[in-house]
Amino acid sequence: MPSLPAQAQMSPLARTVLGISLVLTAFNLRPLFSSASALLPEIRSELGLSTLATSLLTTAPVVCLGVFSPLAPRLAARIGAERALLCALLLLVVGTALRGFHSVPLLFLGTALAGACIAIGNVLLPGLVKRDFPDRAALMTGFYTMALCAGAAGAAGLTLPIEAALGGSLGGALAIWAVPAAIVGLIWLPQALGSRGKPGKASVSVTGLWRDRLAWQVTLFMGLQSALAYCVFGWLVPLLRDRGIDGVTAGAIVSLSVMMQAASCIVCPQIAVRGKDQRVINVALLVIAVGALLGILFAPVSTVWTWAILQGIGQGGLIAVAMTAIVLRSPDSHVAAHLSGMAQFVGYSLAAIGPLLVGLIRDWTGGFAATSLLFVALGLGAAVNGWGAGRAQHVGARTIRSDG
Template sequence: MSLQEVSLQQEQSKTKVTTKAKIILLIIGIILIGANLRAPLTSVGPLIGSIRENFGISNAAAGSLTTVPLIAFALLSPFAPKLSRRFGIENILFFSLIFITAGIVLRYFDGVSALFTGTILIGLGIAICNVLLPSMIKQNFSQNVGVMTGVYSVSMNLFAAISSGLSLPMATKFGLHGSLGYWAIFSIIAILFWIPQIRSGGHAKNTVAVNQQSVNLWKSSLAWKITFFMGLQSLMFYTFVAWLPEILGQQGISSNLAGWMLSLMQFAVIPFTFIVPIIAGKMKNQLLLVTITALFFIVGLFGILIGNVKLIPLFIMMVGIASGSAFSLAMMFFSLRTKNSQQAAELSGMAQSFGYLLAAIGPALFGILHDVSHSWTLPLWVLIIGSFFFFVFGIGAGKNKFVLSK
C-alpha cells in the first residue's frame, strides 16, 4: 500500500470520527432542548398558591402563569419557520435557549413584572423550539425520525414530571424564588452543548432549510386534519391536567391522593412517547395507532366519569397513555406527511399555533361548563365527544399521504 493510500485512509478515518462526534453532540443537544420544553412550566403548577401569596396577586393572575406560555406558543409558532429560513435552524434554537434561560433567571428576582416578563420569555423560547425540533430531526435523522422523536419526547416528559416533584422540596430548602430559578442550571447546560452546532456553521445539509421557499399549507385538507388532531390532543391533555385534582376531589378523593394521581398520569405518558414514534415510523400508515389511542381516551374518560374509586388509577393511566401516544403521533405526522424539513417546519408551525390556542381555551371552557352545570359530568362528556372528533381527524392524518400531494 502506497503512502498516498495510507494517508487517504487516515484522513477518511479522522473524518468518520469527527462526523460521529458531531452526531453525538447533536443528539445530546436535542435531548437537552427537550428537557427544557416543559419543565420550566410544569415546575410552576405546585407553587401557584405560594406565588399568589408571595406576590400578592389574584387567583386569576396566578392561574395565567400557565396559560400565558400557551398563548405565546399559539402566537409565535407560525413565525418559527420564517425565522429558521432567515437565520438557520441551529442559530434560532440557540437564541431560543437563551430566551428560556433569561426568562427563568428573571423569575428568580422579586416583583410581579419580572415574574410575568420571565414567563413570557420562556413561552416565546419554548414556542420556537416546539416548532423547529421536528424539522431539525427530519433534516438530520431522516432514517431514524421515529427513534429521535421518541428520545426527545421522553426527555421532555421525564423532566416535566421530575420538575413537578422537585418544586415544593426546592421551595422548602431554597425558598420560592430559588425553586422558580433553579431550572436555569439545566437550560445553561443545554446552551453549552448547543454552541458546537452554531460554531460549526451547521452540517452541509442544514443549509437546505434556509434556501427552501415558504410553502402554503392552509389550503391542504391533510394539513388541516393534522392541525385539528394536534389541537384536540393538546386541549384534552392541558384541560385534564388543569382540572383532574378538582374532579377527583368531588368524587371523594383527598387532595394529596389526587396530586399523586396526576403524577401517575404524567409518568404513564413517558414510555409511550418513546415507543409510539418508533412503531409509527415503521408502519405504512398509522390508522391502527390512531384507533387504539382514541379508544384509550374514550374508555379512560368514561371510566373517570363513572367514578369507581378503585379503578380510577387504571382509567387515569389510560388517559396518560393516550396523551403520550397522541402527542407522539402528532410530532411524527409533521415528518411523515412532509417531503422536506421546511415543509415539516411549516406544518409544525401551523398545527402547533392552532393546537396551543385550543389548549389555552380548553381549561377555561371546561371550568365554565362546570360552573353552568354545577357538575363535572357535562365537561367530561364534552371531552369524550372531543375524543370522537380526535379519532375522525386522526384517521385522515394517519393515511399515507403528503400534505402538498394532489
C-alpha cells in the first residue's frame, strides 16, 4: 500500500469522514451473497439451474475473493488505495446490476465481476485501518466488520419482500443492491480523487511473508472460519426452508442471525485486544458458531430462532477477530495489506470449497444432516489455527522501500 499522510496529520473531521466512508464501503461487500441465497430456490426454478450450477453460483464469488485478492496491493501501489477502492465500488455496481437480466450467463458474469471487486475491498480495508487508525484499530475493525454483517443481514431479510414489492421480479430483487453501492461510490469519489489517492514515489515491497508460520496460521484461520461463514451466507435460508420454514420467515431468521453478527463484530474485538492474546476468544467463538449450526440442523424447529441468534454471535465474532488478527499480527500498514492479500487469497480459495460441498452433500444425501460433519471438520481446523493466530506476536515479514 502506498505511503500516504499519516493519521496524525489528518484533521479530526477528515479522519471521521474517512472512517464513515470505510464503514459504508464495507456495508456493500456482502449483499451479493445473501441476496442470492434468499432467492436460491426461485433462481434455480426460474432459470432452470441444475444442482451443480446452483452450487457453483454460491461458490463462484467466493472463488473470486481468493483469485483476485493478490491484485489489490499491486493495484493500490500503482494508483493509490483510495482510487483502487473507488474502481472496485464502481465495477461492483456494474456486476450487481448485471444480475438483473434474466440470463444465466449474465447472472454468472455479474456475480464473478462483483466477487472480484469485493475481493479488492476486502484486502484494502485492513491496510487502511492499520495506516489511518492505528490507535483505534480494534474499534474500526469492529465497525467495518459490523457493516459487513449489516449488509448481509439487510440483503437476507429484505430481498424476498423486495421481490414481492416488485411484482415477483427476480432480476429486480437481485439488481437493486447495486443502488447502495452506487451511492457509496459517489460519497467516496471526492476522497479518491483528492491528494490522498496519489501513490507515493517510493517503491515498497514486503518480503518473508509466505515463509512465515504465523502468517499461515492467520491465513488458515481466516479461510476456515470464512468457509463456515459462506456456508451460512449461501445455504442457511435453503436449509431452514428444507426444515419446513417458509421463505420469508427463513429470511427473517437469517437476517436476525446476521444482525447479531453485527453486534458481535463490535464487542468481540474490544474483548480480544484487552487480553494478553486472542487464543481463547478465537476458539470459544468457534465452539459457539459450530455448536449453534448443529442446533439449527437437529434441534426442534421451535428453537431455531435461539440457535440462529447464537450462531450470529459466534460467526460475527469470528469474522471480526480474524480481521483483527491481520491488523494485530502486522508490524505496519504495508505488511497488513500484503497479509490481508495472502489471507484472503488462500483463505477464500479454501473457503469456496465450503458452500460447494454443502450443495453436493445435499444432492448426494437428499438432505442437510450430513453437512454437520463438514461443519465440525471446518471448526476443528479453524480452532487449531485460531489458537496459533491468537499469539501476541508479529509475522516475520519486512517492508523494503526504494526510491522510484
